[in-house]
Amino acid sequence: xxxxxxxxxxxxxxxxxxxxxxxxxxxxxxxxxxxxxxxxxxxxxxxxxxxxxxxxxxxxxxxxxxxxxxxxxxxxxxxxxxxxxxxxxxxxxxxxxxxxxxxxxxxxxxxxxxxxxxxxxxxxxxxxxxxxxxxxxxxxxxxxxxxxxxxxxxxxxxxxxxxxxxxxxxxxxxxxxxxxxxxxxxxxxx
Numbered sequence: 001x002x003x004x005x006x007x008x009x010x011x012x013x014x015x016x017x018x019x020x021x022x023x024x025x026x027x028x029x030x031x032x033x034x035x036x037x038x039x040x041x042x043x044x045x046x047x048x049x050x051x052x053x054x055x056x057x058x059x060x061x062x063x064x065x066x067x068x069x070x071x072x073x074x075x076x077x078x079x080x081x082x083x084x085x086x087x088x089x090x091x092x093x094x095x096x097x098x099x100x101x102x103x104x105x106x107x108x109x110x111x112x113x114x115x116x117x118x119x120x121x122x123x124x125x126x127x128x129x130x131x132x133x134x135x136x137x138x139x140x141x142x143x144x145x146x147x148x149x150x151x152x153x154x155x156x157x158x159x160x161x162x163x164x165x166x167x168x169x170x171x172x173x174x175x176x177x178x179x180x181x182x183x184x185x186x187x188x189x190x
Contacts, residue, residue, distance in 0.1 A: 013037035013041055014034050015048075060086065061100055064098065065103065068101075068103050127168065127171075131168060131173060132152060135173035137173065139174050139175035140174060144175040153173075153176060154172070154173060155171070156171060157171070157172055158170055
């Protein structure tokens with residue numbers, strides 16, 4: 001864009017007092033004596049006038065906790081509430097700020113497992129395939145097969161929630177309706 005056809009106007013910065021030139025004669029909401037020469041001067045001026053607020057780390061974390069409880073509301077329309085960018089700048093990332101506030105990110109659940117307890121490993125694909133192969137890719141409850149359109153699962157005879165293990169003698173092939181219909185019940189209970 002060619003700015004040569006626009007007349008340049010001279011203004012004095014409202015923060016530092018430096019003279020600066022601008023093509024814009026009018027700016028919405030600003031008088032000539034309210035203009036600033038740079039964004040940093042505009043930020044300093046807004047902070048001085050109370051439009052922007054500098055928060056301590058603890059204040060930011062408390063605002064985050066209040067937002068999580070649904071209680072936070074800025075005290076004035078002139079006061080800007082902190083944005084996620086503020087938290088990213090101060091704490092390194094949004095997740096670190098949430099963790100520092102003692103909150104959980106969306107989709108996280110509190111861990112009920114102690115840190116020292118070993119994690120249970122998931123059944124390997126090899127074991128699943130061996131179980132399906134052993135049972136000839138047939139549901140052991142109703143006789144359904146993948147050829148007939150059934151989706152096959154590897155099911156626990158004794159559910160893990162009731163003390164069952166992931167050993168081959170506790171695993172059996174089951175079609176989706178049988179497995180989901182059985183749920184956590186034992187076969188003797190059915």
